[in-house]
Amino acid sequence: MxxxxxxxxxxxxxxxxxxxxxxxxxxxxxxxxxxxxxxxxxxxxxxxxxxxxxxxxxxxxxxxxxxxxxxxxxxxxxxxxxxxxxxxxxxxxxxxxxxxxxxxxxxxxxxxxxxxxxxxxxxxxxxxxxxxxxxxxxxxxxxxxxxxxxxxxxxxxxxxxxxxxxxxxxxxxxxxxxxxxxxxxxxxxxxxxxxxxxxxxxxxxxxxxxxxxxxxxxxxxxxxxxxxxxxxxxxxxxxxxxxxxxxxxxxxxxxxxxxxxxxxxxxxxxxxARDGEGATCLIEVQVTGAQDETSARQIAKTIAGSSLVKSAIFGRDPNWGRIAAAAGRAGVLFEQENLQIKLGDFLLLENGQPLTFDRPAASAYLKQASTGAYLKEDTVLISVNVGNGHGTGKAWGCDLSYDYVKINAEYTT
Amino acid sequence: MxxxxxxxxxxxxxxxxxxxxxxxxxxxxxxxxxxxxxxxxxxxxxxxxxxxxxxxxxxxxxxxxxxxxxxxxxxxxxxxxxxxxxxxxxxxxxxxxxxxxxxxxxxxxxxxxxxxxxxxxxxxxxxxxxxxxxxxxxxxxxxxxxxxxxxxxxxxxxxxxxxxxxxxxxxxxxxxxxxxxxxxxxxxxxxxxxxxxxxxxxxxxxxxxxxxxxxxxxxxxxxxxxxxxxxxxxxxxxxxxxxxxxxxxxxxxxxxxxxxxxxxxxxxxxxxARDGEGATCLIEVQVTGAQDETSARQIAKTIAGSSLVKSAIFGRDPNWGRIAAAAGRAGVLFEQENLQIKLGDFLLLENGQPLTFDRPAASAYLKQASTGAYLKEDTVLISVNVGNGHGTGKAWGCDLSYDYVKINAEYTT
Missing domain, CATH: 3.60.70.12 (L-amino peptidase D-ALA esterase/amidase)
Incomplete structure (x- = not known):
């Protein structure tokens, strides 16, 4: 510790x-x-x-x-x-x-x-x-x-x-x-x-x-x-x-x-990240199984930065497909058959294929994670494994809300 | 022609x-x-x-x-x-x-x-x-x-x-x-x-x-x-x-x-691009003066993809600062003293420094450009020159609106 x-x-x-x-x-x-x-x-x-x-x-x-x-x-x-x-x-x-x-x-x-x-x-x-x-x-x-x-x-x-x-x-x-x-x-x-x-x-x-x-x-x-x-x-x-x-x-x-x-x-x-404009929660992405730390972090950053992932989290939608798509376009080679995706404790995808999961409970996890600003619990955790490598990396972001657009569409300069 | x-x-x-x-x-x-x-x-x-x-x-x-x-x-x-x-x-x-x-x-x-x-x-x-x-x-x-x-x-x-x-x-x-x-x-x-x-x-x-x-x-x-x-x-x-x-x-x-x-x-x-989710207008970015076409296109894509630029266009804000910042982080070397930015016919930045311009008229240009969907006139044109090279490139995008978030935060999967 x-x-x-x-x-x-x-x-x-x-x-x-x-x-x-x-x-x-x-x-x-x-x-x-x-x-x-x-x-x-x-x-x-x-x-x-x-x-x-x-x-x-x-x-x-x-x-x-x-x-x-x-x-x-x-x-x-x-x-x-x-x-x-x-x-x-x-x-x-x-x-x-x-x-x-x-x-x-x-x-x-x-x-x-x-x-x-x-x-x-x-x-x-x-x-x-x-x-x-x-x-x-x-x-x-x-x-x-x-x-x-x-x-x-x-x-x-x-x-x-x-x-x-x-x-x-x-x-x-x-x-x-x-x-x-x-x-x-x-x-x-x-x-x-x-x-x-x-x-x-x-x-x-x-x-x-x-x-x-x-x-x-x-x-x-x-x-x-x-x-x-x-x-x-x-x-x-x-x-x-x-x-x-x-x-x-x-x-x-x-x-x-x-x-x-x-x-x-x-x-x-x-x-x-938690205080991002319009954010309602912190998103932590943990990537494991990559070739090295840099590759793992690159995948984590791409997921944390995806507008579609961020919108889904704001909508409390356990949308593993957007997470998989973001991982796939990170510019890091991996085999999609090795892809595993977890949202909190919910295993959504394994061996590159979707699992049956308790969707209302996963959505409830997202709802719960977004409440109580500045408590440890307002973090949405996305865990992604891409293979058997030893590279691990983390990235942090926040969800994309109406307020982000509002804050940045204001005529400020 | x-x-x-x-x-x-x-x-x-x-x-x-x-x-x-x-x-x-x-x-x-x-x-x-x-x-x-x-x-x-x-x-x-x-x-x-x-x-x-x-x-x-x-x-x-x-x-x-x-x-x-x-x-x-x-x-x-x-x-x-x-x-x-x-x-x-x-x-x-x-x-x-x-x-x-x-x-x-x-x-x-x-x-x-x-x-x-x-x-x-x-x-x-x-x-x-x-x-x-x-x-x-x-x-x-x-x-x-x-x-x-x-x-x-x-x-x-x-x-x-x-x-x-x-x-x-x-x-x-x-x-x-x-x-x-x-x-x-x-x-x-x-x-x-x-x-x-x-x-x-x-x-x-x-x-x-x-x-x-x-x-x-x-x-x-x-x-x-x-x-x-x-x-x-x-x-x-x-x-x-x-x-x-x-x-x-x-x-x-x-x-x-x-x-x-x-x-x-x-x-x-x-x-x-014009039909992008929630889009109210097409954004065309033209970059000139780069070393080669690839560099020019890279800068154009970075500007067209910037959430801050997209939000500003949605807000009808002639925010050259966000355009300059996006150009700067495109991963392409250039001298900021050479940077020139135009929005439609409005010259906003020259030699890397802001000019005095008719801000209400430039905002009116953005308002006008966003009306009449699917007419030629609903295109917002951003022109950026980064130096004396012969490389030119274009990219296209759309503005970032509340509706983008709404469409993508819906629980759809």
Whole structure:
């Protein structure tokens, strides 16, 4: 079982971090829209960013910073304007934002990382942002995680936050995380921001490798609507303030740390999928019997992302045919005679052929799974076996409802 | 301009073909559900089939037949049961269907091709099918295209049919086609059946090459919901009854024939996209400036398939940001500073940056484009330029409406 426990405190649970979120006036709604995370000391910094060819200025900025230097002290995140497709001016705005934070914190601007979320094509409201930075810095607190989590969300219904603790040697090591998501969520990455803090000491290369693998097993395995955004960013800091020995290569301690990092990322990723626009439940797809983990995950993602599967789940329809069809088109070779499909505990298909099952009971399972938002029970579990291989993989998504269309057909830009 | 004219007659417009569609009692609705297309003589036969790992028995059957022999006399299509995920019994049902048709027509069963559409996991109602075949054969007619077109549809709102005529040498050559589509439509192939008849004489290898290229530029470039089915089949016959010289290699006559074949396939593909479940309009995406045709088409398909773009069009929202984001995640490298986006005649983005445009007028264009179903004007045109390359490509889709969710969330299996 898990080698860690859940604790309170979010991104300020690990030692040596402060955070804050304020209303700077960037969002038309007047809700909190500017967040800052600060490490007391230079932290090892790793990042995973959108693979889109159309990238926000903050993404280019972070990539360049992290190529030049594997450390950071601060992450500034604004919500309201994406600062994507804003050209050279957008780039200058990013630099100016970083400099304003650096000045207020009295740190080098190279130590500031950036993230933005909001409307594509809109520049950040720089006057409001710059005017807000002194209050933001003044609000920094060792219990500030929740205010930061609240200031990075846009159409999210709830903030997303987690902290876990384990021991390395005889000392506690903690990892915290906050995230925002909702619409436009898809593998490679979601329109999704996630910030992770850790107080272990770890080498830059190892921390980046761990983060990349954890991202594949979490944020890159969720899908809401198949759309990947211009701003997707996952940034993780490790500041060594746990005073544990530095982890510089893979081994039992590194594995323990990576497992906990993966758990933090999976918790946040599932919270994002569950909070997908218009979603009434979380869908977890588990694939076994594939040739390798990548193939298994590819099949799981295709099922979790299928509009027909998602519509069927919304309609509480135990439609194994759509699950089989999605598995079949995932681009992974398998023998259809080996295909097995389960919905919850209901075995629907075996040896590639449908079984007689209690359809009303299976539909009732779907109905039951969709109630009680944010309880463990609101997860619909789809299990698929495709053969005798050892590859297993998971993906998460949500159902497709009328509200998804409503939210996204509104005239918002 | 086009080197052909539209004529009436559908798949029975080319010489030497008869067709029929009847109600055999396969569909619960009592609507026509069994169609037959027959060539007076052995015709060259080519096919393009689903790439899914989960394939219907008819797909395996046709693939095997066409590998062994490049000719056919007849195509039998049933609607109501997909005969997919039906195991060995489904395979026997397919063989028995072919034999029943062969016997009634007094032709070898190797000359019969098959297609099925309907509910996955359900066997064909063989008693009803076999009982219907004598009436089906008796109903065959040189003007029977419309009855066949009406018997292959499922959730389609309208039958889809076309015939074009050109001249090769001094003699007329004709190509006709019918199709069914609607939900589950996606590149590689759609849940889509299309049958094409041609009276030119052409070599088997060339006819297959032409059909594969035409499929890439038509059926493989449409998307309704990203789901590819177990039964997708495009079958094309060429029976030489135009009495024109045999076309055995590429050249001006072959190009003329391929262009007309592509036009027939594109007409049917667009009709399928326009008739997508819940669709209120056709979306045509034209991409220019890419490195090659494949890259351009990949970007076009990603835009046409984006749930966010589709929702925005349904909401009559000129949301260039979602178009830019979809282009960016298509998996094709380009410089975002080169990106240009037009919606109809409205230039929304140039050099990767948004322009000021008449937003109410652009929204009015979307409103206007969505009215008058099945007129030329109900097409929303999205034009995207990604650079200075010579690659161009098109894709077609439809908007995402409440009705899509409604249709697909109904408890139908």
């Amino acid at each position: 898990a080698d860690w426990q859940e604790i309170t405190g979010g991104i300020t649970a690990p030692r040596g971090y402060r955070a804050a979120g304020i209303t700077a006036g960037l969002k038309p709604s007047g809700l909190p829209d500017l967040a800052l995370i600060v490490s007391d000391v230079e932290a090892i910094a790793a990042g995973v960013f959108t693979t889109s060819q159309v990238k926000a200025a903050c993404v280019d900025y972070c990539r360049q910073r992290l190529q030049a230097k594997h450390n950071a002290r601060a992450i500034l995140c604004n919500a309201g304007q994406a600062n994507a497709a804003t050209g050279t001016q957008g780039w200058f705005d990013a630099l100016e934002s970083a400099m304003a934070v650096a000045q207020a914190l009295n740190i080098p601007s190279e130590s500031v990382l950036l993230a933005s979320t909001g409307v594509i094509g809109q520049r950040i409201k720089m006057d409001a942002l710059k005017a807000g930075i002194p209050s933001l810095v003044a609000a920094l607190s060792e219990t500030g995680s929740d205010t930061a989590a609240g200031a990075i969300i846009t159409t999210d219904l709830v903030p997303k936050s987690i902290a876990l603790e384990t021991t390395i040697g005889d000392r506690p090591v903690r990892i915290g995380g906050i995230a925002k998501g909702s619409g436009m969520i898809h593998p490679n990455m979601a329109t999704m921001l996630a910030f992770v803090t850790c107080d272990a000491a770890v080498s830059p290369a190892l921390w980046q490798q761990m983060l990349s693998r954890a991202a594949d097993r979490s944020f890159n395995s969720i899908t809401v609507d198949g759309d990947t955004s211009t701003n997707d960013s996952l940034i993780a800091l490790a500041n060594g303030q746990s005073r544990t020995p530095a982890i510089i290569e893979m081994g039992s301690e590194a594995e323990k740390l990576e497992a906990m990092l993966t758990a933090v990322c999976q918790h946040l990723a599932k919270a994002i | 086009a080197d052909w004219q539209e004529i009436t007659g559908g798949i029975t417009a080319p010489r030497g073909y008869r067709a029929a569609g009847i109600t055999a009692g396969l569909k619960p609705s009592g609507l026509p559900d069994l169609a037959l297309i027959v060539s007076d003589v052995e015709a060259i036969a080519a096919g393009v089939f689903t790439t899914s790992q989960v394939k219907a028995a008819c797909v395996d059957y046709c693939r095997q037949r066409l590998q062994a022999k490049h000719n056919a006399r007849a195509i039998l299509c049933n609607a109501g049961q997909a005969n997919a995920a039906t195991g060995t019994q489904g395979w026997f049902d397919a063989l028995e269907s072919a034999m029943a048709v062969a016997q009634a027509l007094n032709i070898p069963s190797e000359s019969v091709l098959l297609a099925s559409t309907g509910v996955i996991g359900q066997r064909i109602k063989m008693d009803a099918l076999k009982a219907g075949i004598p009436s089906l054969v008796a109903a065959l007619s040189e003007t029977g295209s419309d009855t066949a077109a009406g018997a292959i549809i499922t959730t389609d709102l309208v039958p889809k049919s076309i015939a074009l005529e050109t001249t090769i040498g001094d003699r007329p050559v004709r190509i006709g086609g019918i199709a069914k589509g609607s939900g589950m439509i996606h590149p590689n192939m759609a849940t889509m059946l299309a049958f094409v008849t041609c009276d030119a004489a052409v070599s088997p290898a060339l006819w297959q090459q032409m059909l594969s290229r035409a499929a890439d530029r038509s059926f493989n470039s449409i998307t309704v919901d990203g789901d590819t089915s177990t039964n997708d089949s495009l079958i094309a016959l060429a029976n030489g009854q135009s009495r024109t010289p045999a076309i055995i290699e590429m050249g001006s006559e072959a190009e003329k024939l391929e262009a007309m074949l592509t036009a027939v396939c594109q007409h049917l593909a667009k009709a399928i």
